[in-house]
Amino acid sequence: MAPPTPRVVVPVDLRKKPWEQKLALHNRWHPEIPPVAEVKVGEVFRVEMADWTGGVIKDDDSAIDVKTIDFQDSTGIRILLVHYLSGPIKVVDEEGIPAKAGDLLAVEICNLGPLPGDEWGYTATFDRENGGGFLTDHFPCATKAIWYFEGIYAYSPHIPGVRFPGLTHPGIIGTAPSMELLKIWNEREREVEENGLQSLKLCEIQEGTSEWEKIATEAARTIPGRENGGNCDIKNLSRGSKIYLPVFVDGANLSTGDMHFSQGDGEVSFCGAIEMSGFLELKCEIIRGGMKEYLTPMGPTPLHVNPIFEIGPVEPRFSEWLVFEGISVDESGRQHYLDATVAYKRAVLNAIDYLSKFGYSKEQMYLLLSCCPCEGRISGIVDSPNAVATLAIPTAIFDQDIRPKTRKVPVGPRLVRNPDVLKCTYDGNLPTTKNPGATTYPPPGVLGKRQAH
Secondary structure (H helix, E strand, O other): OOOOOOEEEEOOOOOOOHHHOOOOOEOOEOOOOOOOEEEEOOOEEEEEEOOOOOOOOOOOOOOHHHHOOOOEOOOOOEOOOOOOEEEEEEEEOOOOOEOOOOOEEEEEEEEEEOOOOOOEEEEEEOOHHHOOOOOOOOOOOOEEEEEEEEOOEEEOOOOOOEEEEOOOEEEEEEOOOOHHHHHHHHHHHHHHHHOOOHHHOOOOOOOOOHHHHHHHHHOEOOOOEEOOEEEOOOOOOOOOOEEEEEOOOOOOOEEEEEEEOOOOOOOOOOEEEEEOOEEEEEEEEEEOOHHHHHOOOOOOOOOOOOOEEEOOOOOOOOOOEEEEEEEOEOOOOOEOOOOHHHHHHHHHHHHHHHHHHHOOOHHHHHHHHHHOOOEEEEEEOOOOOOOEEEEEEEHHHEOOOOOOOOOOOOOOOOOOOOOOOEEOOOOOOOOOOOOOOOOOOOOOOOOOOOOOO
């Protein structure tokens, strides 16, 4: 007999706000957030998800929603009311005994995709003073590109001449922390916050019951990936993948969200995948005592472990790539010691500047490299003082040949392919970093019409 249709354990109605859903969504990690559903091992079940902003970003002809997205409460504290997760989901074995702390939860992705009737997504950069991104010192403006889906393919009216298959995946999947692990997170991340990186604030106090205020005050943000999995943004976690997550509380309390139709390695524009609503069909196993058996602590307690990910067999096939290298020397010429982040930044900037020679604006290429299936690598991390990072771009996603040729690229006034990405003005006072050796294509004065708000 054929297996039953997967049971929908967390439904989402896109006509409603995240807090109006039949089963409440959440955007914090905490052991006392109660599970909204229960599943048994071996059961294939379906989880539906809103996009990570809960419907704030719209399919329209303006980037003003990206520029003005509310990242602050009335006190001015950055709280980022996003990453609406579906769950938590309690996992029990065949006898109804829940997963226990110290177990491993093996989660297999059986199927996934956009929610029917909502087959579109977006890629964006936030305003520099409202979130920014990896290259925000070069690209301070809020921008947005809309993508539409044709089966496995995505195309954008804002980045013409590009079409590629998506490697769809959840950006976030993880288990609930224990109170002990939550305390470790808050203590170590508060040190970072107190040293000046205020965008990493962890906690907020929300109105409501005293129990909810307690949870909200203690809870950890969903922005970084941690020992429980969480926001890892691994683009290859698609159909057929299996994720081995450590269990810290009874039932594991599995949550997931932040669905991506496609993403490049690094998700460099921050709102940088093709963000969308979507669904996952999952199947779980419990490996009793699996944490101690298979995971090695990389820290002072047995809780300092990290998940294992098994990549699935389904991914786009590309045979030709153009690879850009970066070393750990920044735009000012300053040497950094084996800094892979600086090296990757240089690789991305090199790729953006190169591709802008083919009729694209640099904003178009920044968004594209954040969401297309490009491959990032730490190619060298031992040859001091330079780390070497590379960014490989599949050439087949373009409708023109982007490889270097003996015939030089045409010079002179050349129009950007229109329309450009949706773009807002930057009204802040922070200086913009320039690359002294970079070319500008096209020259000032011949850009296509830009949308300003």
